[in-house]
Amino acid sequence: MTATGEEKSPRIGRNYYPVTLCLALVLFSFSCAKQGSGNRTFADYPGFEEYYGNRCAEGDTVSLPGKEDKELLYRFRPRLFFSPGSRYPIDFYRDYLPFTVMRRFSDRQTVADRVAYETLSKNRSNRQVYLEFLQDRYRVAGLDRRVGEREENDDLPGRKPALYGRVYRERVSFPCDREVPCYLDLTFLKYNAIFSTSGLASKLPPGYEFILSLLGLDAENWHDLDNFVAVHVVLTKESRPAAALLAQHNHHRAYMVGKDIDLPRDERLVFDIALRSNEVYPSSSGTKPVEHRVVQWSIYLKYLLSGEDPPRHRGLDITRGRNAGGIEIDYDLKFLSPCDPLYTAEIMLGEPRPFFGRYIGRDGPPGSDYYTIPPLIPLGNLLKFSYLHDGDAGDIALVAEAIDVKEGVIDIGRMMSHGGKKFYRDLMAGNKGSGFRKTLK
Numbered sequence: 001m002t003a004t005g006e007e008k009s010p011r012i013g014r015n016y017y018p019v020t021l022c023l024a025l026v027l028f029s030f031s032c033a034k035q036g037s038g039n040r041t042f043a044d045y046p047g048f049e050e051y052y053g054n055r056c057a058e059g060d061t062v063s064l065p066g067k068e069d070k071e072l073l074y075r076f077r078p079r080l081f082f083s084p085g086s087r088y089p090i091d092f093y094r095d096y097l098p099f100t101v102m103r104r105f106s107d108r109q110t111v112a113d114r115v116a117y118e119t120l121s122k123n124r125s126n127r128q129v130y131l132e133f134l135q136d137r138y139r140v141a142g143l144d145r146r147v148g149e150r151e152e153n154d155d156l157p158g159r160k161p162a163l164y165g166r167v168y169r170e171r172v173s174f175p176c177d178r179e180v181p182c183y184l185d186l187t188f189l190k191y192n193a194i195f196s197t198s199g200l201a202s203k204l205p206p207g208y209e210f211i212l213s214l215l216g217l218d219a220e221n222w223h224d225l226d227n228f229v230a231v232h233v234v235l236t237k238e239s240r241p242a243a244a245l246l247a248q249h250n251h252h253r254a255y256m257v258g259k260d261i262d263l264p265r266d267e268r269l270v271f272d273i274a275l276r277s278n279e280v281y282p283s284s285s286g287t288k289p290v291e292h293r294v295v296q297w298s299i300y301l302k303y304l305l306s307g308e309d310p311p312r313h314r315g316l317d318i319t320r321g322r323n324a325g326g327i328e329i330d331y332d333l334k335f336l337s338p339c340d341p342l343y344t345a346e347i348m349l350g351e352p353r354p355f356f357g358r359y360i361g362r363d364g365p366p367g368s369d370y371y372t373i374p375p376l377i378p379l380g381n382l383l384k385f386s387y388l389h390d391g392d393a394g395d396i397a398l399v400a401e402a403i404d405v406k407e408g409v410i411d412i413g414r415m416m417s418h419g420g421k422k423f424y425r426d427l428m429a430g431n432k433g434s435g436f437r438k439t440l441k
Helices: 048-052 066-075 092-099 117-122 135-140 209-215 296-306 380-383 393-402 412-429
Strands: 081-082 100-104 111-112 129-133 162-175 181-198 224-237 243-250 251-256 269-275 278-281 290-294 314-319 333-336
Touching: 066 162, 066 181, 066 251, 092 100, 092 129, 092 135, 092 162, 092 181, 129 224, 129 243, 129 314, 135 181, 162 380, 181 380, 181 412, 224 278, 243 278, 243 380, 243 412, 251 380, 290 296, 296 393, 380 412, 393 412
Parallel strands: 081 269, 162 333
Antiparallel strands: 100 111, 100 129, 162 181, 181 224, 224 243, 243 251, 269 278, 290 314
């Protein structure tokens, strides 16, 4: 399968680095998309309606996770370390929604000055409206707390950070012996962290921060709401952690347990959260902060893996592990219906922020189900596509051949085949004698 969809990459509205394209006052280029043209968010992307069908047509008809699923989510809940000064994750319905108003796109008039669950649910598919986050009221309420910075309102009762847990089960095919497909029954435990706002990477190319300040653009407060921060813990049929699939900007990366990341004694995988951008990375045990290359889209994977051919839109995320000053936070694990508007809303859940009428990636996102293009929505596909390693010559050669950067075209099928074969091989090598068996169709 060859996909040509990503050359017109839909605008998710989170953590873009299109600064050089949009320095209109400096370059007069206006090469960003005009506000309202093309695909505004992933929710507008062709294929979603067909993929989801009428699953949630009658509202929240899909039930909450059952007892078994909740126990799995709790047992394998990840440990998260934050850099001092980072924002805390929040509870969407407790901390964000009460500080929003609903407005019309046409005239920006207020449709609802108090947005409750019912309001959002009723308008989840109403593309004529959007939410605007009232950050000043949020700050006055003492909710803009920072990790490691004790403030007067830090101990507000009932304000514990939250992660939202869901369970997916898929039978995933992998190329294996003589290219005969093998099938593995995998369970994906997905944990979403929600942040009130999202910023750019901590380090941008020289001069970017200065130019942004001249233009009145805040790199720390790039857009309202960050609801795409996600950790997927991948379990085998025997409920053993096999991998982690992490959301990083507008793509994902997959990491093999025992090869790329360690499995602690308590089986809770450990991750570090990037300062300012909120992105998730494997934990570091080093004593110094770690810098991670950042790209805007998957078409720049060659640079991400090798550092070669740097695109204009790049940066460095900074994380601090447990031995480098990182601070672990505790959180409540919460459960919502898979049809909840936090997941399924097609409207923007934050204010659109065009720059001189041009789209520069500062718009609020839709629901967190719209995290990639439809061919990669099945998590098994996303796992295979994302199993790549920094500095790996084979992976670097593969992405160089499978991605046409100039045309913006990615051969998704080729990348899935490559990553799937490697993932299956590595998984089998790490599970010899463990009772883990392949099943041939």
